[in-house]
Amino acid sequence: MDTTSHILVVDDDRDIRTLLAEYLDANGFRTLTATNGHDMRQVLAESRVDLIVLDLTLPGEDGLTLCRNLRAQSSIPVIMLTARGEPLDRILGLEMGADDYLAKPFEPRELFARIRSVLRRTHALPPNMAAEQLQTLYFSGWALDLTARHLLNPEGVVVALSGAEFKILKVFLDHPNRVLNRDQLLELTQGREADPFDRSIDIQISRLRQKLGDDARTPTIIKTVRNEGYVLAAGVSAEQP
Known part of the structure; x- marks a missing residue:
């Protein structure tokens, strides 16, 4: 049985997708990538995903819309990435159901720590x-x-x-x-x-x-x-x- 956590990175920036995929894979995760909402839904339909790293400013459907729609039908944890520093954007992300957020630019190791923290909380629910x-x-x-x-x-x-x-x-x-x-x-x-x-x-x-x-x-x-x-x-x- 595959116990490795599967992380889906949704970002339209190829350099960021590549950087995060290489870093997370090197640190024990299996990383999948998508460039937009359509690709994200396709990956979710075809693969197991334990957590989604979702960029806020995607072309077409933005991250807030995708997060809100995802939360209506799934409890997969979401960490929102945003290039904006305004508190309102952070609050909106949490209001849409995101579990955490991280402002760009950031160090991959900080995202790694956030992912581990969210997964730990997700898996911590006792059986009873x-x-x-x-x-x-x-x-x-x-x-x-x-x-x-x-x-x-x-x-x-x-x-x-x-x-x-x-x-x-x-x-x-x-x-x-x-x-x-x-x-x-x-x-x-x-x-x-x-x-x-x-x-x-x-x-x-x-x-x-x-x-x-x-x-x-x-x-x-x-x-x-x-x-x-x-x-x-x-x-x-x-x-x-």
């Missing part, structure tokens, strides 16, 4: 927490469907979540009544350390509160602990109350 066994988590009258990856309000109405919102809510539900700081939330959701100027976690929590109807001034579900972080102030159950 597999999605087919644990399908729904209930809290404060709400329910998070782990299979469909959406939220149900107390009236049973579906509330759509972005990939980033789903991940951060799942982290809170896995650690109820425990204060989590930004460093911990970034590590648990994206597998990276916090940048002092990175406010993506705060933005995601703000959007998640809006969807939960949790007043930002006096939240009752996801509370802010001054100078410490955030806490899910609710009991969590795998069985419907």
Whole structure:
């Protein structure tokens, strides 16, 4: 059985594709490449892929569109590459369901470390927490469907979540009544350390509160602990109350 992780690099820059393929292959991965969305889908249809390295600025369908469409039908981890340094581009990538991002230019060894981190988190789910066994988590009258990856309000109405919102809510539900700081939330959701100027976690929590109807001034579900972080102030159950 082939246990080597298969990495798909999607980038329209031939030099980058070649450089990454050679580096990743030399460090124990099997690397596949594609130049655009059409080629990416063809590779996915024909080969096993464990993680996708996806450039943001592709011709035709850009990386954000491809990531969003991919996430609607697959849980394959995605690391987004971007030549842009604006925080908004990073946040959009995470909102579309990317697991991590890396700004160009970068060192191949940094991408290698990010890939290993994302794969480690992907493979770390214990057998008793597999999605087919644990399908729904209930809290404060709400329910998070782990299979469909959406939220149900107390009236049973579906509330759509972005990939980033789903991940951060799942982290809170896995650690109820425990204060989590930004460093911990970034590590648990994206597998990276916090940048002092990175406010993506705060933005995601703000959007998640809006969807939960949790007043930002006096939240009752996801509370802010001054100078410490955030806490899910609710009991969590795998069985419907």
